[in-house]
Amino acid sequence: MKYTVLGAGAMGLRYGVLLQEAGYDVDFVDTWEPQVNTIHEQNGVYVSRDGQDKHLVPVNIYFPEDYEGDPDVLIVFTKQYGLADMLERCSRFFNDRQYVVTCMNGMGHIEKLNQYFAKEKVLGGTALIGTVLNKAGDVDFIGKKGAGSMNIANETEVPDEMTHKIVEEFQNANLNPNLTTNFMGTLMAKVVFNSVINTLCTMFKIRMGEFIQSDVAKKLGVQLIDEAFDVCERAGITLLNTREEEWQTVQTVSEVSNPLHFPSMYQDISKQRPTEVDYINGYIYELGTKYHYEAKTHDFLRNLVHLAEFSDKFDVDAYVKSVRSADKTTV
Structure with missing residues (x-):
C-alpha cells in the first residue's frame, strides 16, 4: 500500500523510514520549513541508531500545498497543538477511501480526525518507541533494530480487512503492532505511561534509564498511575493493563x-517549544473533574511543567554572570 506521513518529526520519520525500508511506497508531508527545506537540500534524511551508523536515507517530502499524492493510508504524527492546522492544509488530498493511523501522544486528536474521516477508517495507536530529532534532517532511532512496540485499535473496535493488512505491513516494518479491540483503553494506556515518564523526566532533565534508578521512581510513578486509573474507572474506561502491569x-x-x-516532552522544552502536558496530565485531570474526582498530582505536575516552560525564557547563566560582575561576590 501507499503511505503518506503527516508530520515528519522524530516519530513520523521512524514509521515512514521503516515502512520504506520494508518495501512500501512512502511520502512525507510537513509544515516545518527548516525540516522540508533541509531534507530537500541534502536529498534525504540522516538516520542513526543510538548515535551510531549515521547515514543518508532518500525520502520524498512536501509542504501540504505542494503534495499531489494519492495514499491509501495516512499516518499522523503531529504535535497535538498543531494538528488542526495540518489537517486543514492537507484536506485537499483527503478522500473517503483512505484510512488514517495515529499514534500521537496525549488525547484530543481523535475528535479532530473525525472531522475529516469516518470512524470506520480511523485507527488509534500508542507507540512505545523512542526516537529523537537531533535537528532538521537528522533523526536518531533509539534502541536496537526491532526495539519498541505499539498497540493499535479501530475506533469502531471492529477490525476489518484493511486493518489487518495495515497491521501486517507494520509488522513487516518491525513496528511490532498489537491489534486490540479496546479503543479508549488502548489510547489511555499510553497517556498514563506518558503522564509518568514524560513529565517527570522533563522536570528533572533526565533520561528514562536515569529516572528508573531513583529510589523514589516507583513511589512517584505508582501515585500518578493510581490517580489515572481512578479517573479511568470513573469514566468507564477499561485500560489494557492493571495498575501493577502499567508500572511494570x-x-x-x-x-x-x-x-x-x-522523552518527547523534554525534547520540546529543551528547544523552547510548547509541551503537550495539557493533553497528557492535563487531560487526565480534566477528565476526572467530569466525574467529580480531582487528580491533584497530575494537575500539580501540569502546572510545574508550564512553570518550567515559562522559566526557560530567562537566561540564568547570563544573570549569574551579570551579578558576579556587578557585586564581585559569589552567587
Missing part, C-alpha cells in the same frame, strides 16, 4: 527498551 511497563521500557531516551 514503565519500568521495563525505562530499563530495557529505551534507557538512553529523553
